Amino acid sequence: MQSGQMQAITGKELEYIVDSISNEDLLIKQCAATAATSQNPAIQQACQQYIRSMDHHLEMLVQALQQHQSLAPNQPQQ
Amino acid sequence: MYYQNQNQNNSAFMQDEDLLYTILADLKRTVREYTTATTESSCPTVRQLFTQLTNDTLRMQGELYNLMKQMNMYSTSSKALRQDVDKQIQDARNTQQKARQFVQQKTGGMGQYAQTPNVPLHQPNIHNPYYM
Numbered sequence: 001m002q003s004g005q006m007q008a009i010t011g012k013e014l015e016y017i018v019d020s021i022s023n024e025d026l027l028i029k030q031c032a033a034t035a036a037t038s039q040n041p042a043i044q045q046a047c048q049q050y051i052r053s054m055d056h057h058l059e060m061l062v063q064a065l066q067q068h069q070s071l072a073p074n075q076p077q078q
Numbered sequence: 079m080y081y082q083n084q085n086q087n088n089s090a091f092m093q094d095e096d097l098l099y100t101i102l103a104d105l106k107r108t109v110r111e112y113t114t115a116t117t118e119s120s121c122p123t124v125r126q127l128f129t130q131l132t133n134d135t136l137r138m139q140g141e142l143y144n145l146m147k148q149m150n151m152y153s154t155s156s157k158a159l160r161q162d163v164d165k166q167i168q169d170a171r172n173t174q175q176k177a178r179q180f181v182q183q184k185t186g187g188m189g190q191y192a193q194t195p196n197v198p199l200h201q202p203n204i205h206n207p208y209y210m
Contacts (some may be wrong), residue, residue, distance in 0.1 A: 005122040013124050016115035020131065023108045030104065034097040043094055046145055050101070050138055057131055064127050 008071040017061050024058045095151045105139040122178065 009017075028051055035047035091097075110209035112132040144165040 006123040007123075009124060010120050012118055013115075013121060016111075016128070017112065017124075020108075020115065020128075023111060027101065027104055027108065030097070031094060034094075034101060035090070037091045038094050040094060042145065042149075043098065046094070046142065047101075050142070051171065053138060054135060057134065058192060059130070060127060067123070068110050068121070 006071065008010045008073065012065065015064075017065060021058060023059065024054045028058070043071050051057045095146075098146055098151060102142050102146065105135060105142060108191065109135045109139055 017022075031047040031054070032048045035044045035051070038044055109132060112128055112135055116125055116128040116132055119128055143152065147154075
């Protein structure tokens with residue numbers, strides 16, 4: 001990512017990032033519950049892989065918030 | 079007894095099939111939301127992030143679908159009939175031809191559509207009496 005492209009995020013973008021964090025969180029929990037419940041090794045293995053990918057997604061989303069933190073204005077703007 | 083005939087452990091919270099279906103449904107919903115988020119992004123780095131997340135989530139959804147299909151947990155809808163496919167091809171060719179004519183009228187033969195196609199217009203190789 002080029003830092004020159006970085007702009008303050010809009011309210012809409014913030015909402016999408018927050019909703020995406022909820023989605024990834026729910027998916028991680030569903031995969032963990034499925035891996036714990038299933039007796040099938042193929043299903044357990046697939047769920048473990050998905051959890052790793054989704055955890056990475058969560059990290060990317062949180063990092064995106066952090067990267068835009070300092071650009072966010074303190075006052076509402078016209 | 080019906081339940082004892084099933085391979086699954088009866089004390090399980092839910093059947094494997096139902097659990098995986100729930101994950102698949104949520105992956106599909108998440109892909110849709112990522113796609114919308116991508117199109118609504120203003121900051122290039124946010125758009126790039128959502129594009130990457132769309133592609134990666136789409137990949138996982140495809141993998142899970144294949145896994146469920148292999149395990150016979152997912153039945154696809156029945157095959158489309160040849161006569162229905164033939165009819166749709168004919169309609170699509172019609173639409174395509176009209177769209178090209180429209181473009182030609184509006185652009186006055188300028189641009190890429192001005193060139194004569196180097197392949198002849200497709201003719202259906204099946205002449206179905208129902209639709210001809």
